[in-house]
Amino acid sequence: MMSFFRAFLNTWAARAFFVVLVAAFGLWGIADVVRNYGKTTSLATVGARTIEPQEFEEAFHRNLAQVTRMMGNAAEPPPDVRRSVAGESLERLIVQAAIADEVQRLGIEVPDAALRQAVFAIPAFHGSAGTFDRATFESVMRNNNMTEPRFLDLLRSDIGQRQLMETIQAGVTPPETLLKQVYAFQRETRSAQVVELPFSDAPAPPAPSPEDLQREYENDPAAYSAPAYRRIKLVVLSPQTLAGGIEVKPEDIQAYYEAHKADYVSEEKRAAEVIVAPDKASADKLAAEWKAGADWAAMDKSAQAAKGSAVRLDASTRDQFPSPELADAVFAAPPDTVSAPIPSAFGFQIIRVTQVIPGQTRTLDQVKDSIRQKIAQERAVDQVYTRANKLDDALSAGTSLDDLPGELGAAGVSGTLDAQGNTPAGEPAPIPGSPALRKAIIATAFSTPKGDAPHMIEGPDQSYYALAVEDITEPKLKPLTEVEAQVKADWEAAARRHEQDAAAAKLMTAAQAGGSLDDAATIAGFRVDTTPPVTRDGTNEHVPPPVQQALFRLKKGETTMVETADAFWVVRLTDITDPDIAQDPVGAAQFRDALTKALDQDMEVVFATAQRDRAQPRVNREMLDSLLR
Secondary structure (H helix, E strand, O other), rough: OHHHHHHHHHHHHHHHHHHHHHHHHHHHHHHHHHOOOOOOOOOOOOEEEEOOOOHHHHHHHHHHHHHHHHOOOOOOOOHHHHHHHHHHHHHHHHHHHHHHHHHHOOOOOOHHHHHHHHHHOOOOHHHOOOOOOOHHHHHHHHHHOHHHHHHHHHHHHHHHHHHHHHHOOOOOOOOOOHHHHHHHHHOOOEEEEEEEEEHHHHOOOOOOOOHHHHHHHHHHHHHEOOEEEEEEEEEEEEEEHOOOOOOOOHHHHHHHHHOHHHEEEEEEEEEEEEEOOOOOOHHHHHHHHHHHOOOHHHHHHHEEEEEOOOEEEEOOOOHOOOOOOHHHHHHHOOOOOOOOOEEEEEEEEEEEEEEEEEEEOHHHHHHHHHHHHHHHHHHHHHHHHHHHHHHHHHHHOOOHHHHHHHHHOEEEEEEEEEEOOOOOOOEOOOOOOOHHHHHHHHHOOOOOOOOOOOOOEOOOOEEEEEEEEEEOOOOEEOHHHHHHHHHHHHHHHHHHHHHHHHHHHHHHHHOOOOOOHHHHHHHOOOEEEEEOOOOOOOOOOOOOHHHHHHHHHOOOOOEEEEEOOEEEEEEEEEEEEEOOHHHHHHHHHHHHHHHOOOOOOHHHHHHHHHHHHHHEEEHHHHHHHHHHO
16 A cells, blocks of 8 residues: 555656645745735734733733622623723733833833842742742742743833833922812811710600501511522632642652741740940949849940940841850850850940740651642642633533543532522531632622533632532512511611601701701700711711711701611701811821822823823724634
């Protein structure tokens, strides 16, 4: 057979076939180049810069995930929300590109030393010692799907842009007229006469008739219904569910222990009070005074009088002390004991150890289990996204939740729950994951139609989940006989509220008719109180926020009625005090700082908008629509 094919390849017919085939591919390739000639593969062009589809997709998905969490982790944001998030994401990238273009045009450079210092200063990259830790940095990069070169490029660009923006904002100060107006608005205080009518103080109503109870029962059926339930089938994929199936070798545990030894082995620390005297005679005299019971303040004065010095040293390891000889003396001295004068290069030292923090060593055997778990979870974070895609592919191919591959590390659970996440027995449903993930799953369960095909949804805490709603039990009105006590209590509460509502309205009407609130309250048998001065921030703990807000809607002498959660209030504004900024230099400085920051932000927006317009951005709408689809 093979010899036959070799013979055929040497014939003119075979050669002609390959000539046609090569020509066809050549023409197709050339045609494709011709068709795409002059077309850009970028999503947007901003001045001399471009925004690539991948950059947009990263920003879009990051912002969409944030919006989804704010909306209660709905299964799928509506198309108008997606388009809105896409527009905002692209607009941010355009503004950033325009400003970056201006930074480059002005020749603003970020030295490597400044970039390194900025990286080392980011708290997220600090290890247990409080300083930059390479392993922590790499873990953060992995968790955020970010490469080191990409991060450094972004940080360098951000530093350059901040240098430009800080220059733009420099020298911005609020006008004094504006400062006085804002200060007067915020610091104005108001006082009022108030009468509080708590619902609980209303006289007890007569016993309700059966008709009253029936009417109350029918007016609010939701209050007397059994909750809606949904039976769901759920799989959750998270670093925690994956960690148990990830193998961690002993040598990896050993390497982690050595790299983070400071977390497991701590040296002894000591704090001390040290007095340095210039000569032996002065040191002996100071030591005797100290041993006699003089306190530290007195010893500080005596040391200065003897031309010496006194210093307190915080708890430190031996290597952290200013000199080896001082460290040797401190670590040799017994605690809470004044030492004899000790010769040193600076004179004579007198030492009292005030605190001893013993060192602690946790061996590898003691911590290997926790290290194994840490390493497994770190590796799980790296794998969770890939495995979520595999699970989603399986679901898209029609695989049921029961038949998903077990080796991918997803945890499955099924059961019935209500909108609060409780089972029909009133117990919390056993949903795996954090409280935030639990909340997202419940919200999705009650927004997903029965029978919808499951798909992987990104949840909080680097987790993913998929669920199917198998059955829905609608809310069911309970029989009146079963909830009669609750209906009666609700009816009585409504009757008390109605009674106080009528009393408050009568009191307000009398005060508004020209009489005083004092007289109207006295006739009705109520007590009048006067509020302390309150401001617009609504922070006075003695006056409910609704009452405080009402005060700033009234003119002096006007009366109104306000309802709070447990009472009606009749309020009459009696006093308005305008503040004097000249009498409050501290407050004026605080307002000036706040206004300056607000104007700085306004100036930044104005400048950024101007740069955007100057860059004349051009967006490939066809590509944007394609990416959104």
